[in-house]
Amino acid sequence: MPRTLTPQVKDLYGEWLQQNGFQSRPSQIEMMTFIESIINQSRAKIGIVEAATGTGKTVAYAATAIPLAREQRKKVVVATATVTLQEQIVQQDLPSLRKATEIGFTYSLAKGRQRYVCPMRLERIVQPDISSELLQRLDEHAGSSKPPIKQFEALLDAFNNMQWDGDRDNTPIKLTEEQWSPIITDSQGCTGKSCTSFSRCPYFLSRQNIRTADIVVTNYDHLLRSLQADTDIYPPLCDVVLICDEAHHLSSKVMTAFSARVAVNDSRALIMRVHGSLDRLQRGIADHDVIAQLVSTFKETYIGLLAKLEELKEYLKDCFRNARETETEYRFPNGNPKNEIREAATHLSFFYGGLATTISNVSAELKKIVENQDPNKMPQGIVEYLNELGGVSNHLNEATLLFEAYSISENRSACARWVTRSVDDLHPEWVLHNVPIEIDKIVNPLIWDEVHAAICTSATLYAGDEFQHFIESTGLGEQAPITLRIDSPFDLAKAVSLHIPNMQTLLTSQDQARLAHTREVIGMLPNILKQHKSGLVLFAARKTMTEVYEQLPKPLQRHCLIQQGTGVPTLLKEHRTRIDRGDRSYLFGVASLREGIDLPGDYCRHVVIAKLPFDVPDDPIIESKRELLQEDGVGRNELFMLLQLPPVILKLKQACGRLIRNEADYGQITILDIRVVKRGYGKRIFDSLPDYGIVTQYPLSKRDRIGS
Ligand code: SF4
Structure with missing residues (x-):
């Protein structure tokens, strides 16, 4: 055991190793030493660790944070992105650590x-x-x-x-x-x-358990919503050691938690339904003056609101005046809606805000009735109605926020704003979106400035440019975090062979190239798959996955399980059953099979990447970020390196990470996209991948050689 760890951390870790019959791992100790320095704030209060699969990162952070936080009278909050990891932490890692400690500690799972x-x-x-x-x-x-x-x-x-x-x-x-x-x-x-x-x-x-627990395990959605609503569910962040696990999800979770969307026709229909139900409520509680007054206020506001929504729809239609029939999205340049939309939004924010207040007051009155009545004599349906009003309130508050944001005229908006239209003639719909893109403005005052200490960790944070992409996308730039990258403890050079077969098609943004590439993949897959009895074939788009699957030879199709309408757990169960009985089985999937699934040993001997997973080029969020960076003077090539390449690298690393799950694992990775060797950015991709034993079938010219 190294001298670097403080005695209480060393004791807990040592006991845990002994009880489980494990040897200490250098990579785990490296991570613990790093975390110790963060919690003790000897170098910085925020640390970022990319820890490869096999590091044992949950035990590393828990065994370090629990005794140190206790010593400093702080609580530990672990936030994750998936239920699977939360369950693993509370059902396996924490019970096993608790057995190893004499000091004892309590833990709790926080959910909405x-x-x-x-x-x-x-x-x-x-x-x-x-x-x-x-x-x-x-x-x-x-x-x-x-x-x-x-x-x-x-x-x-x-x-x-x-x-x-x-x-x-x-x-x-x-x-x-x-x-x-x-x-x-x-x-x-x-x-x-x-x-x-x-x-x-x-x-x-x-909630009581959360208040008293030494360590709280939660998910990002619950944590962010609680912080946003300023509830007292969690201890104040100045008393918290925050562990952000699966931290590569953090920026998208913040964006989702602080974004707003309003579907104009749905909103209209909901408000009309509420209007009808308030009428029924008023008839049901005939002698309640306050409710009668609130219902009449609702009616006055509601008429103005419906008229403005109709007006807004005309302005939104106008955004698509010169668009092709198939175009469904219009992004407001620089996040600035047209003047007439902004003016309508000003009125609508006022109307929605008014309705939100009225509904909140109706709820308060109904709660008083519920509180004061004998539960057995309570008017029927009031409790259920209160619940319905909760859903209505959420919508009205979201709409108020969205229209407030749309009503502001800004030179440089920190949000992406766009409208989508449905192409369904029978039920056309117009949906307005507001998504924050300058995350630092949200997370610094909300989390990073407040927290006692924080560790962000994941197996995929490093993207060919040190940790810059992660730091910028999570608003950590101002905090001067320190970083650590821990390589895999497994001998990947021996365990993995990486193949990039020669292909005719070099993918471009042209449809023709995409179709030609799909045809080539269809032609190559039977030979590629037959080398192993199991495999995971990952596609960048569902449409391509279906096209490829449908055109495979029927005998091979029978061995393929496609992620289409079937939930991931069911798909994985069927895959394991097939492998267990000695059959071949190949999983065909998109993003949700790229991470968080565990297929050790014979369950996955081959990962095939059908195409580099670039985001859709005209994604409104990426477009808006590009606009902001351009304003800051960032050039075209740099924009690609800053915005488009890092997410591809991270997704590729996640996909490759499905192959080696333990020391005994081995297998092959095949990338069916020659852009990794033909394009200038290929070197950056390779530098970010672990050191695999590279065996490429691609005949490289000197200029093309990987790493040159
Ligand atoms: S209404 Fe009562 S039972 Fe239901 S969530 Fe609230 S406190 Fe719990």
Whole structure:
């Protein structure tokens, strides 16, 4: 054990190794030493670590952060992007570490309110009078299926008998998203401490655990939303050691959490439905003056809003006046909508804001009724209605934010703004988008300036330009973070052979080149796949994947499992079953098979990359970022290197990372895209990949040679 680690970290790690019969790994210790320096703030308070598969990064950060945070009276919050990793941390890594420590520590999993059942609603819905009333109300909405009362009764039994903890991820009965909706709630629909089921509410019990736990495992969506809403679910960040795992997702998670979209016709329909239901509410609670006044305020605002939405639609149609029929997207240059749209947005932000306040006041009045009534005498449907208003409020708040953003005239917008239209003649729709692109303006005041210490880690952060792409995309530039790159502990030069077969087609942005490339892939795949009994074939686009699959010889097709309508877990299960019984099996997939799946040994001996996964060139977010950089004087070639190449490198590394999952693994990677050797940027791609034993079939000229 090295002297660099402090005694308490060394003790915990040493015990853990001993109990599990493991040897210490140099790469794990390197990561722990680095994290220790961050938590002790000896060099910087934020660190970035790219740790290859096999480093054991979860144990590295947990075994270091837990004792050091405790010593400094801080809490540890681990944020991840996927449920799979959260479960692995709370079900495997943390229990195994806890066994190894004498000091003991507590941990808790943080999830949003809608990940738990609302027992109060579950109880009410199984009462015959309530369920029939609710059935009637749901039937008013075309397409709504009837609530499965029998399953709800079974769930309530399981919950009452403590056979189920109310967590949706542990539910003994599978329900669809639509079936869950009447038995979950949000902050608007929840009556909190006044609720008769408060003391046994799984959501509030989980919040208590979060408050007292030494280490909280959460997901980015929940953490960001809680910080954005300024809730007290998490401890103040100045008392937190934050671990951002799967940190390559961080910037897209921030963008999603702070973006807004409004579908104009959907919004109109929702508001009209609310108008109708408020009428019914007013009739149901005839003697309530405050609600009567609020309903009349809603009606006054609603008429103006509907008229403005119609006006807005005409302006949006006009954006496509010179567009081809197939064009569905119009981006506002520099994030600045046209004047007439901006003016309409000014009115709409006012109207939506007014409706949001009114609905929030109606909710508050209804909550008072619920709180003051004997639960058994409560007017029917009020609790369910409160929940519905929660969904309406969320929409009104989102629309208010979007139209506020659209109403501002800026020279340099920090947001990408665009409108999409549907080409469906029967139900045309217009959707407005607002997505932040200057992330630093959000994350610095919200997270990085506040947090005690933070470690961002993932197996894929380094993209041929040191960590610059990650640092810039997560707004960390101002924080002067320090970085570490840990190579794979496996002997990849021996374990992996990388092939780039010769091909006729050099891909360009032309459709013809794409079609020719697809034809070549179809022709080559049978020979490429037959070399191994298992494989993962990754495509950049679903359309190409389907085209290739459909034109493969039928006997080969039978061995291929295509990611089309089938969920990833089902697909993986079938793949493993086929391999276990000695059959061939090749998985065909797109982005969601590129990361987070574990296919060790014979389950995956060959990863085939059908095409370098470049983003769509006219993606409005990339276009808007390009515009900002151009304004800053960045040249064309540099733009490509800054914006388009790093994401491709990261995706390629993720894809290649599916092959070697443990020390005994070996296999082949084939890239069916000769741009990696023919284009100038190929060297940058290769420099970012691990040192594979490169065996290329591509006849390289001296000029083309990799790394030259
Ligand atoms: S406290 Fe809120 S979420 Fe919990 S049971 Fe009551 S209404 Fe439902």
